[in-house]
Amino acid sequence: MSEPFVSRETDDPPIAQEAATAVRVLGFDPFPRPARPRIVTVANQKGGVGKTTTAVNVAAxxxxxxxRVTVVDLDPQGNASTALGIDHHASIPSVYDVLIEGRPLAEVARNVPDVPGLTCVPATIDLAGAEIELVSLVARESRxxxxxxxxxxPxxxxxxxxxxxxxLLTVNALVAAEEVLIPIQCEYYALEGLGQLLRNIELVRAHLNPALRVSTVILTMYDGRTKLAAQVADDVRRYFKDLVLDTVIPRNVRISEAPSFGQTVMTYDPGSAGALCYLSAAREIAERAARAEGAPNDQSFSGTASASDRPW
Known part of the structure; x- marks a missing residue:
């Protein structure tokens, strides 16, 4: 009698692969804890580069x-608050009350559903007028x-x-932080305006916050099918060198869908490629911070390189 057929296929089916990925994302493998709180401003004056998406997913x-992580939503659109499932209609105490009214920040912070250890200081539409109101306030840049x-x-x-x-909102963020994380979209217009951002960071360093530095650059919306994405990535890595994370965030529909459900991709679809990449990026940031604390000189970038060296 002939032997029964037994499949020798070793590759897992897609569903099994996603399940295994979800276990890796949701499983508990603790990141190194920094010796002191690290305040990181996520900034890029160009819209649509994945700034909010990066902030909330790395935090989650x-x-x-x-x-223990806190996200301060300083954007009047309140997209970070939405993605974290935090109510932010006009009557909710928000970062506006902190900046303009002097309300204690701890009273405004809210726990994020389904993610223990994560809190959010929400933004409301009131913040849209804060730029004008801050002008007349004492110490407007450092509130x-x-x-x-x-x-x-904590x-x-x-x-x-x-x-x-x-x-002034972005200036407040730059004055409050020691580190700047810059998300850069792997697209044609991604580098436009980056020079102005770096000049502003240098101005804040010179006049308001000498400790400020660019500590991390992350490439977002990467499409490996295009030569353009690879070219932008190469230009960014050539200029910022080791400050660019090894992990690249791909274009991923799950990342885009998650905010409409009031979630980050980490909880919306932990088995997706987007969740795995943001987990890897967060690990890199945490591990780099731990190594920097043990090194005599932290890797940083001040934005003082000559204009001729810039790819933009």
């Missing part, structure tokens, strides 16, 4: 790996910095999500 990934210092949040990381502009 870190919280899911045992770190967020003072609020964070007085709150003494956070390992604070991510500040900025609006796509270089106004």
């Amino acid at each position: 990934a870190m919280a899911m790996r045992g770190l 967020l910095k003072r609020a964070l210092a007085e709150a003494a949040l 956070a390992d990381y604070v991510f500040i999500d900025c609006p796509p502009s270089l106004g």
Whole structure:
């Protein structure tokens, strides 16, 4: 009698692969905890580059790996608040009350559903007028910095999500932080305006916050099918060198869908390629921070390179 046929196929079917990926994302493999809280401003004056998406997903990934994380939504559109499932209609206490009214930041912070260890300071539409109202206030550039210092949040990381502009809200974020994370979209127009962002960072360093530095650059919306994406990535890596994360965030429909359900991709579809990439990016950031604390000189970039060296 002949032997029964037994498949020798070793590749898992797609559903099994996604399930295995989800286990890796949701499983508990703690990230290294920094020796002190690290305040990171996520900034890029160009809209649509994945700034908010990066802030909320990296924050969620870190919280899911045992770190305590706070996201400060400084964009009047409130997209970070939406993605984290935090109510932010006009009557909700928000970062506006912190900046303009001097309300304690700890009173405004809200726990993020389904992600223990993650909190959000929401933004409401009131923040749209804050740029004008801040002009007449004392110490207008450092009100967020003072609020964070007085709150003494029990956070390992604070991510500040900025609006796509270089106004007083973004200046407050740059003054409050020691690190800048710049998401750069792998598209033709991605590098436009980046020089102005770096010049503004240098101005803040020179006059308001000498500790500020660009610590991380992350490539987003990468499409490996195009030569353009690879060219942009090469240009960015050539200029920013080791500050660019090894992990690249691909174009992924699950990343785009998640905010409409009030979630990050980390909880919406933990088996997706987008979730796995943001988990990897968050791990890189945490591990680089841990290594930097043990090194005599932290890797950083001040934006002082000559204009001729820039790819934009």
